[in-house]
Amino acid sequence: MSPAPRFFVEEPLSVNTRVTLPAAVAHHARTVLRLREGDPVVLFNGLGGEYRAQLAGAAAASGPVQAEVTGFDPIEREPSPRITLIQAQAASDKIDWVVEKAVEVGVARVIVTAAARSTVRIDESRAARRLQHWRELAIAACCQCGRNRPVAVSIAKSLADALGQAREADFKWILDPAAPRGLPPARPGAHRVSLVVGPEGGFEPAELQLAAQAGYEAICLGPRILRTETAGLVAAAAWLALSGEFS
Numbered sequence: 001m002s003p004a005p006r007f008f009v010e011e012p013l014s015v016n017t018r019v020t021l022p023a024a025v026a027h028h029a030r031t032v033l034r035l036r037e038g039d040p041v042v043l044f045n046g047l048g049g050e051y052r053a054q055l056a057g058a059a060a061a062s063g064p065v066q067a068e069v070t071g072f073d074p075i076e077r078e079p080s081p082r083i084t085l086i087q088a089q090a091a092s093d094k095i096d097w098v099v100e101k102a103v104e105v106g107v108a109r110v111i112v113t114a115a116a117r118s119t120v121r122i123d124e125s126r127a128a129r130r131l132q133h134w135r136e137l138a139i140a141a142c143c144q145c146g147r148n149r150p151v152a153v154s155i156a157k158s159l160a161d162a163l164g165q166a167r168e169a170d171f172k173w174i175l176d177p178a179a180p181r182g183l184p185p186a187r188p189g190a191h192r193v194s195l196v197v198g199p200e201g202g203f204e205p206a207e208l209q210l211a212a213q214a215g216y217e218a219i220c221l222g223p224r225i226l227r228t229e230t231a232g233l234v235a236a237a238a239w240l241a242l243s244g245e246f247s
Contacts (some may be wrong), residue, residue, distance in 0.1 A: 004040040006035055006050070006143040012041055013051050013173065017069050021224060027063035029055065041067060046147040048156035049074040068141070077146050079106040080190045081244045084166045085232045086156075088115035088199040094229040099134045099153060099203040104142035105237050106245065109152040110138070113162035117201035122155065130154050147170075159207050163214045169194035172216040175235060176208060177225045183235070186242030192240060 007025045021029065027033045035055055043048040052071040057064065067113055085107045087098050102110050112134070114121065122130055131153065138151045156162035166172070173183075174196040196211060203211075208218065221234055240246060 004042050004052075005029065005035065005129075006042040007045065007140045008143060009043050009045050010169050011045060013045050013069060015024060015051070015069055015072050019043070019053075019069060021065045039238060043067060043069065044142075046118050046150050047111070047150070048076065050148050052164060056208070070089060076148065076155040078108070078149055079243070081243050081245070082108040082190070082192045083236050083239065084109040084111065084169060084192070084194045084195040085236060086113055086162045086166060086194060087232055088113055088159075088197060088203070088228065089118040089120055090122055090199055090228050095134065097229050098232065099137050099151075100141045101233050102236065103147065103151045104145045105233055106240050107151060107236050108123055109154075109166075110134070111122045111154050111162045111165055113159055114183055115159060115199045115208060116204045119201075124138065127155055132199065152217040159210060161197075161244075162200040163194075163211060163216070167214070168192060168193040169236050172196075172211075172214070173219045173235070174198075174216040175205070175210065175221065175231050177220055178217040179220040182221060183238055183242065184219075184220055186244070188244065193234055195235050195239075197228060197235075200228050 007021065009019060009021065009025065013019060016140060033225055037057060039055045041053050042050050043053060050073050051069050053067040053069045056066040056068055085102050087110060089112055099110055122169050134153045138153050142150050170191040171193045196216060221231060226234060
């Protein structure tokens with residue numbers, strides 16, 4: 001039996017109540033997945049845990065789709081290390097990939113930042129639209145992979161701004177193929193990590209220096225040079241594995 005479809009509903013949820021699904025969620029349930037009245041679904045609102053429910057009124061061609069909430073499961077699927085991925089701006093399809101896969105891997109936050117060598121720039125008029133798109137991708141990835149807390153996605157106007165947004169991290173690393181060392185041995189327990197990934201052409205020396213002044217240590221990921229859309233995901237997955245999250 002395939003698992004019940006999961007939907008994000010940004011409103012209070014409780015057992016033995018009926019909730020009206022948002023229009024986009026209702027369309028996906030009715031038109032894309034072709035769910036019908038009585039079909040099981042799972043709802044989550046980002047506040048922890050997930051709710052078992054059954055659809056009501058999905059058979060009609062139009063009108064609201066509701067769900068009867070029948071149970072609650074307090075399950076959490078968040079890794080103990082809280083990883084912030086600071087990703088330099090690249091082609092839109094690459095950032096789409098990074099956001100989606102970062103959610104699946106277990107990253108807690110993604111910050112897309114401008115960088116000197118970024119081949120793509122986001123002007124002010126497009127920033128809000130791109131950010132909304134990435135947030136929707138993150139929610140969809142949460143629905144797919146089972147996470148119950150949506151991953152935060154934001155845009156930083158500069159690397160300095162992005163580093164400031166992650167100033168609270170316990171461990172700070174910037175990826176640099178020329179760095180003399182790789183990931184250090186993992187330390188058990190809950191901690192906050194910030195990983196910084198450059199654009200296709202890498203960071204300029206001044207940007208590496210800026211990160212160093214903010215407490216970031218340059219690390220490499222072995223002898224092979226990874227693409228910008230690959231490096232952060234590999235680093236995050238490696239750190240989670242070293243921390244025992246995949247054991």
